[in-house]
Amino acid sequence: MNTPKRSLLYVIRKRSRTLLLFVILLIVSTLTLSGLSIMDATKDTSAELRESTGTSFTMERNLGTATRSNSGNNFVYQQEFITDEMIEEIAKIDGIKGYNAKKEGLPDLQDVNGNNLETIVYTNWYDDPILKYSTKAFASFNTSYDSLFTSNKFELNEGRHITAEDENTAIISNDLAKKYNIKVGDKIKFALTEEFVAVEKEKGTSDISVNDVEVEVIGIFNISSEQSDKQALAQYELYENYVFTDITFFKKLYSTWPLGMEELKEGYESVDFFVTDPAQLSSIMSEVSNISSINWDNFTLTANDEVFQQSASSMSNVEKLITTMLIVVVVISATIVTLILSMWLKSRVRETGILMAVGISKYKILLQHVLEVAVIAVFAFGLSYFASGMIAGNLGSILDSSISAGNVMVTVSNFILVCAVGTLILLLAIGISSIPVMRMKPREILSKMS
């Protein structure tokens, strides 16, 4: 009778023992696998937690190194602006998830047919034909990173945010949308109206002409923070009359006003870059400051990571604690398997003695034990893959619906890890617990038994 056959017969005959070892291996590997999956989910969630601090850095024109010239009573600073090329160069760096820069303008609101629409009125002190229709428009790369939205002063409650790819789009306030029954997907116009042009011409601007641009409303925001001193504000200063648009729209609108266009072309005063992992902020910033195509004498970089700095140590504590707990679980699981296998093999001293006495080599006896366990382990490990997947998913949905089953996921690499380490532990456990028995002569073994 060869060794594999003996192993198989043992496993089949001693059904209850086999079942017991199978169940124990299944439980322990399921526990370990679930633990590893939860550890992965913890890492992801911790990264999300850090990301939620909205850490960014700001690139700004350096007025300290600017040329200053006096014009009347005011100083005029001459300094390079931040260009689109610079922004693109920086945005390419790994770890930067987005950026925002904005330009302001005060275009007038019109319906699609070109009729002027009066904006939201708070006081009637400003009964001025020029200001009546004006809005405060921001041309923005990415409104989701705009400080008005990140500080929760405004909340987007319909539609979507403007991104760098958008052209001729707008996000307007709930109040403005209600007043003119504007819905997401509707078209409106912004204009340099005849009245506005007339006033500018009076002031001495010669090359300016009437223009209007049609935009699609892609989002509507709610104002969640009350503006102070409302009665003292000009109509366009009211939050209700704030409008977010894209850069393309601005360029189109101001194409008939060279002075405004020039301002648009020169670039941005400052740009905010948002990072995925705040822990990487300083390395990303140093990488940015090494970009050779930008003259860094003319710009400054400032980190905006107060929130992260304040909570970083507590956040890392949460992560470390959970990770430690799971490491303890994995280590203890391994210990338990080792203990149980020792128990298992110790009870077979008599059998080992008999086998040795009939002349079967120690090596073959060891192999038999290994094969027995291997047959059981293959099934146990295999089943544990599905069992842990089910446990992780179900418990996740029972405890809180916000954790989707997909969040705690049993990955193949973790499964391979558990199988490999599990096999190693089993081999070691069999090896170690066999040493004393193997050293003995068959006669010693048999005589030692009670």
Added chain:
Amino acid sequence: MDFLKRAFLQTTRKKGKSLLLFFVLLVISTLILTCFAIRSATDTAALNVRESLGGSFTLNAKRTDGQLTGHVLDQIAAIPGVEKVDNARSESYAEYKSTDGMSLEVKTEGALMGAIDGFEHAGKLQSNVYSEKDEFFTDKGFELLEGRHITKGDENVALIHEDFAELNGLAVGDTFILDLNGQMLEIENYESTPVTVEVIGIYTNTEEQEVAENVTYTLYENTVFTDPTSFTQLFDAGRETYYSYAEVLVNDPAKLDSVVAEMKTIEGVDWDASNVTYHDTDYQNAKESLETLGNLVSIAVVIIIVVSIVLLALILTLWVRGRIHETGVFMSMGFGKVNIFMQHVAEIMLVAILAFALSFATSSIIAQNVGNTLLEQTTAQTEETADTDNTETAGTPDSTGAVNLTELNISISPIHLLFVYVLGTLIIVLSVAIATIPIMKMKPKEILSSIS
């Protein structure tokens, strides 16, 4: 030989087997105890994250007609979970006069239009317990040039802009009058209660006023800061000093709702007319991730406990079933079933008591090591430097400028210890019962013949 003696002999004779069982019990109870300790510590760590993110709300009681008195602020500060009530203030407009009743000049250039009727000599009036905490000084770049800030206990004082001082020839130590008129308030035949204030400080603005198109009375240059007593006197002489706004800082932003709910039970204030604005953006952003982390820990602990129970039950069953032969012999010798059962339980309990006791030590050591080597016991520093309490009466001046975090303690609590001991004993008794019942049902002869 009674069952206890038999159990003792079995345990001491079969040293190897006893040691093995001891280790299994030790390891499992250590595992559960450690997990419990870490779980509690994780809750504290999450609380620390929330505390360091901070949360507060602005109480706007402007429309309550002066009901937000110092007395009410005291009651708010006493609500559990409130860190402090800060920056109690009011704002309105006032007309400025010299002590001999002549109107003072205000700046008009830079304003969008001429003065509004009644506001020809008026400006913005800010009332603060501590003027250095006013938004103008903290956020909008106002700086004190001369004199000192308004502080707790000041009465009949004012801070004025340097341009306003120059325009009217006022210097630190001079006095002028804050007044109101019927046109401003839109009340006919209004009888004002003017207040004489002493200039104790002169400030300037370091940033340009953002809103260029202002009416004259909102210009920075025409803004005057005064103390809450003078403010109250001006608007409603004889009343208890009141505030329009206050910042309420809470320790744990997750408790904002409950603090506000409790605040609204304070009597004497028309809470329907007041307005609360939360400042908890950082917490709101982090909330979901934090809760998910907490849930992950719960999942892990549930899995660990269930698995431990099943594992222990299995091992014990295996343990008792290995003794069928012995059981049969005892039964054939006429020992009672209960007696045999008790022997098995006693054997395991002898080992278990030692293992459970030691598990307290091992898990404490693990917990302590985790605490010492892993965790950063730091208090988050904030930029806040002011260490003064900002209401006239509320709270104690104890804030050090650092967020007070709860100390992170990883220790084995008595309740968890008790839980593990009771649960462990229960599992032992049940496992032995389950394993022995089928054996006990058999006749001794059957048992002995069924053994291969």
